[in-house]
Amino acid sequence: MGGGPTLIGSVQRAFRLLEAASAHQNGAPAKQLARETGLPLATAYHLLRTLVHDGYLRKLDDGAFVLGDRLRTLHTAGRGQALLSRVRPALTALRDELSMAAYLTFYEDGEIRVADIVDSARSPRAPLWVGFEDAGHATALGKSVLRELDGAARQEYLSRHPLNDLTPRTITTAEELLRRLDATELAPAVADLEEYSLGTVCVAVPVYSGTTLGALGVSMPRDRLSRLEEIRERLLPAAGRVTRGLSLTI
The missing domain is CATH 3.30.450.40 (GAF domain)
Structure with a gap:
């Protein structure tokens, strides 16, 4: 097997970003979320873009990330x-x-x-x-x-x-x-x-x-x-x- 990130590892990192974003009522920028989750900034940016695209996160005008509508639907x-x-x-x-x-x-x-x-x-x-x-x-x-x-x-x-x-x-x-x-x-x-x-x-x-x-x-x-x-x-x-x-x- 290659040394690249596995699918399970990517999912785990995405969950860590979701948990970190949920801890901030008004959202948090990518750099802060990367620091709180211990992820390289480039990795955090990539996962955050994917989570926004799929509706699990939403990016505010000021650059902060908050939980998206898809997560609220899942909660309901x-x-x-x-x-x-x-x-x-x-x-x-x-x-x-x-x-x-x-x-x-x-x-x-x-x-x-x-x-x-x-x-x-x-x-x-x-x-x-x-x-x-x-x-x-x-x-x-x-x-x-x-x-x-x-x-x-x-x-x-x-x-x-x-x-x-x-x-x-x-x-x-x-x-x-x-x-x-x-x-x-x-x-x-x-x-x-x-x-x-x-x-x-x-x-x-x-x-x-x-x-x-x-x-x-x-x-x-x-x-x-x-x-x-x-x-x-x-x-x-x-x-x-x-x-x-x-x-x-x-």
């Missing part, structure tokens, strides 16, 4: 993973207790997005043939979120999402959808009765991650329709555990 994603790992045991317990796949969604940036699905061979997930972002009106998880939104937020969401006809049971008018949301006998739970996928029934209840609204739900074959009340009673305490887990500070 990592925090989300930590939150999900904290509540996944509750989803797993719900799946095992009911023998049904469990789902967790959040309402973020005006969209209903799946955050986690816990299923198994014995408790398979529903066939996700249309993305949840385009099927909020037809899924229990989406309808749970819509039920919790205020009138203006509901209308804003519905103005951006056509109520596509996914099955013969799908509700395709906003007026009827809102009427049923407000009149559901399972409140605060909401059901999807083969509106997203024929042969599949879902039930969901609201959860919160701080101020972010979400929904916890399960799916089942339609022959278990008679268990809706029982499932609602199992979902509500599980939703409380999930909300508490999501609301703890990391």
